[in-house]
Amino acid sequence: MKKGWKKIIGLSLLGAVFLGLAACGNSGDTSETGAAEGGNEEPKTIVVGAGATPHAEILEDVKGRLAEEGYDLEIKVFDDFVLPNTALADGDLDINLYQHEPFLINFNEEHDTDLVVAGDTKYYFLPLGIYPGQTSSLDELADGAKVSIPNDATNGGRALLLLQDAGLIQLKEDADITATVSDIVENPKNLELVELDAAQVVRSLDDVDIAVINANYVLGSDLSVNEDALLTEAKDSQAAETYACVAAVKDGAQDDEAIQAFLAALGSDETREFIEETYQGAVIPVF
Secondary structure, three states: OOOOOOOOOOOOOEOOOOOOOOOOOOOOHHHOOOEOHHHOEOOEEEEEEEEHHHHHHHHHHHHHHHHHOOEEEEEEEEOOOOHHHHHHHOOOOOEEEEEEHHHHHHHHHHHOOOEEEOOOOOOEEOOOEEEEOOOOOHHHOOOOOEEEEEOOHHHHHHHHHHHHHOOOOEEOOOOOOOOOHHHEEEOOOOOEEEEEOHHHHHHHOOOOOEEEEOHHHHHOOOOOHHHHOOEEOOOOOHHHHHHOEEEEEEOOOOOOHHHHHHHHHHOOHHHHHHHHHHHOOOOEEOO
């Protein structure tokens, strides 16, 4: 199997955590526009929090376009799903990019915060795909074949819907992205579903016939979405609509000039082209 992408993107990232408010005015003089030598204005700083792959990599591409607009994009990388929102709520960030809207809504409910989606655009999603293990195609699946899927509520439901799209199982009529294995009403091949932590599914390929794997784990493996996936979630799927990545800000900051400049650069044709060329199907732009 060939790697889907081998391009190593240099990250000049500050911070070591998953999401400094400067341009939107928290504290310190980095948010001020001053006169540089020769009378030129110093760039205004936007501090953004992000997950490493692919979010911070995409932001590195956006950074150059923002510089042309007079903004310095400071990227702080987080490896946690809670801290980027906590940092945003505490005023340490201007904006973050790493989550989908359902996660943001749930975070607000659990932490009594007032974070909102910045703008009305969803940017990209990482599709689940069915990948071959011991069996190389869906048509060759034998009776009783083993299929590994993620065991968490979000990705597990998506995996079941994808298996249904492949014609391998049938879920009850009202099943959606919250579906569980108990919602399976038809399993003509008597597939044995092996539920694993999402990070472990890609490592299970030697032990199962096929596996449903998150694209972010595909990016870190020898798999290629374009060359190896037997089927992936479509751009217009329910999963794409629900779980596409959004940018988030504190309520009240949506209309700040710096935030609007950031969103314009993120949602540009250049960003779309970067995503398509770099990730080749592992990250799908939806804007």
